[in-house]
Amino acid sequence: MAITLTEAAAKHVTAMLARYGNSIGLRIGTKKSGCNGFAYVVDYAEQITDTDCVFESHGIQIVIDNAQLTYLDGVEIDFVRSSLLNEGFEFRNPQAKERCGCGESFSI
Known part of the structure; x- marks a missing residue:
């Protein structure tokens, strides 16, 4: 499988990388x-x-330590804005069995 970014996430990451x-x-x-x-x-x-594995999505390199693939393989990363003050990355992880109510953590 792979790690992918949505178009919205790629646009945000491109801006982040340009600033950094x-x-x-x-x-x-x-x-x-x-x-x-x-x-x-x-x-x-x-x-x-x-020890890293590198994926590319929308021209952006996504780097993951090989030991993390168990938890992250197949993840799609989106960037969402629900208001002017509330924005961030959202992870869609097919490996996750449960998520806490606030969305802060997950289990496999």
């Missing part, structure tokens, strides 16, 4: 957090290591 300047793409991962176990982590990718 030192990045080669987007690094996606997970961390233990919340009431369901895992939360998504989004950061700038400044380098690719031997």
Whole structure:
């Protein structure tokens, strides 16, 4: 499978990367957090290591540590705005069995 961005997410990431300047793409991962176990982590990718897997979506490199593929394979990342003050990435993860009520964490 792969990690993909929607057109809206790609547009937002392109703007983020242009402002940051030192990045080669987007690094996606997970961390233990919340009431369901895992939360998504989004950061700038400044380098690719031997333990990374790289996907490309809409011309943007998405970098993931190989150990994270279990949790992230098949994820589609969207960027949504529900109001002027409420916007962010939304993850559609076919691996997720449950999500907490606030959407902060998920379990596999």
